[in-house]
Amino acid sequence: MERDEEPLAARPALEAEGLRFLHVTMGSLLATYGWYIVFGCILLYVAFQKLSPRLRAQRRRQLDQAAATVEPDVVVKRQEALAAARLKMQEELNAQVEKHKEKRRQLEEEKRRQKIEMWDSMQEGKSYKGNARKTQEEDSQGPSTSSVIPKRKSDRKPLRGGGYNPLSGEGGGTCSWRPGRRGPTSGG
Numbered sequence: 001m002e003r004d005e006e007p008l009a010a011r012p013a014l015e016a017e018g019l020r021f022l023h024v025t026m027g028s029l030l031a032t033y034g035w036y037i038v039f040g041c042i043l044l045y046v047a048f049q050k051l052s053p054r055l056r057a058q059r060r061r062q063l064d065q066a067a068a069t070v071e072p073d074v075v076v077k078r079q080e081a082l083a084a085a086r087l088k089m090q091e092e093l094n095a096q097v098e099k100h101k102e103k104r105r106q107l108e109e110e111k112r113r114q115k116i117e118m119w120d121s122m123q124e125g126k127s128y129k130g131n132a133r134k135t136q137e138e139d140s141q142g143p144s145t146s147s148v149i150p151k152r153k154s155d156r157k158p159l160r161g162g163g164y165n166p167l168s169g170e171g172g173g174t175c176s177w178r179p180g181r182r183g184p185t186s187g188g
Contacts, residue, residue, distance in 0.1 A: 030037070067074075121127070
């Protein structure tokens with residue numbers, strides 16, 4: 001029975017010595033490289049926080065690509081929807097172009113008509129500028145969608161006299177700038 005007790009008594013001593021050895025090596029390791037380990041853990045944590053959304057997005061893309069390759073009918077439906085959207089946008093653009101062409105044609109027709117009227121009034125010996133203004137006023141008095149009335153400039157007194165020139169240095173009031181003296185300044 002003594003033999004059985006010896007290994008039991010020796011075993012805790014070995015375990016205690018192993019723990020002591022572990023404690024000494026870990027303590028010296030932490031004492032030497034402790035701050036490096038702490039900063040390394042912080043860097044790993046930050047890197048993981050920054051990279052985890054990218055990794056998730058990459059996984060989603062891979063799953064979407066795998067799903068798209070598995071289901072070709074979904075791809076066909078997407079392409080058809082895209083083609084329909086493009087066709088609709090093209091039709092809207094064509095309609096806008098037609099409206100623009102129609103407006104431009106009407107403006108050209110109006111300019112041509114005014115030129116003909118000016119030519120006729122010049123042949124009759126009338127002032128074509130005054131006549132053009134009258135026709136514009138008649139057009140604006142007729143059925144018009146806009147209620148814009150041309151404003152005339154009132155005869156106001158100008159803020160400064162006609163001979164004012166800010167670069168001449170005259171008539172400027174109390175604000176006159178003169179360059180400083182040349183040469184070294186005398187100081188104490």
